[in-house]
Amino acid sequence: MSTKTEKFVEVRGRWRLSKGASGLVRSLLATAEYFFKSRPTTLYPYEKNKLPEAFRGVLTYDIEKCIGCGACILACPNNCLYRRSGPKTDKNKPGVYIAFEPTHCLFCGLCVDACPPVSGALSHSSVISIVSSKKKVMWEPWEWAAFTELIKEKGWEYDAVDYDRVEPLIKRKAEEIKKRLEEKSTGGKK
Structure with missing residues (x-):
């Protein structure tokens, strides 16, 4: 029972x-x-991610287009842009350049929007991020311009860049750019 x-x-x-x-x-x-x-993910880094059209990557800097107005510095909410003096390459340009701290940047794009369309010195790249073991990475204007040129030369698009690994490349290229600017400022005379 x-x-x-x-x-x-x-x-x-x-x-x-x-x-x-x-x-x-x-x-x-x-x-x-x-x-x-189909797979919802990609096999990164072997397959590159498709980025949206409005993607805002690491900032690029065209040192020759910069007019030194400083509008980008005023617009930056993180204060990661700084004014630096350098060789005066043109009588219409003040010899003022912009330095950049990429590890503090939010990629908000306010500096790009503030940059005068006449200049167009700042833009976003397709580099996803800058990775570094250093607490603070500071790029002088020529180093930032060197990074911008190396993106295209080395094919760093759609990638995260290890700064510690590429720092010697950037420094070497920066010396070339600095020398080029100094030659331009003196009219090719030493």
């Missing part, structure tokens, strides 16, 4: 088993459905 408690446990046990079996079948069907669909 069974008691009410035994019947309840027995009924409850069967109910759980049947619900568990149907749940298992449903989850297996869902897995099978997604198994034959």
Whole structure:
């Protein structure tokens, strides 16, 4: 003779088993459905991600187009842009350049919007981020311009750049740019 408690446990046990079996079948069907669909992820870094059209990557700086107005410095909410003096390459330009701290940048784009259309010295690249083991990375204007040129030369588009690894390249290229600016300012005379 069974008691009410035994019947309840027995009924409850069967109910759980049947619900568990149907749940298992449903989850297996869902897995099978997604198994034959295309992958939702990419095998980064072997496959490059498709970035949206309005993607705002690391800032690039065209040192020759910069008119030194400082509008970008005033617009920057993180204060990661700084004024630096350098060789005066043109009688219409004051010899003022912009230095940049890429590790503090939000990529908000306010500086790009503030940069006068006449100049167009600042723009966003397709470089996803700058990675560094250093707490503070500071780019002088010629180093920033060197980074901008190296993006195209080395094919760093759609990638994260390890600053510690590429720092010697940037420094070497920066020396070339600085020399080029000084030659331009003196009219090719030493």
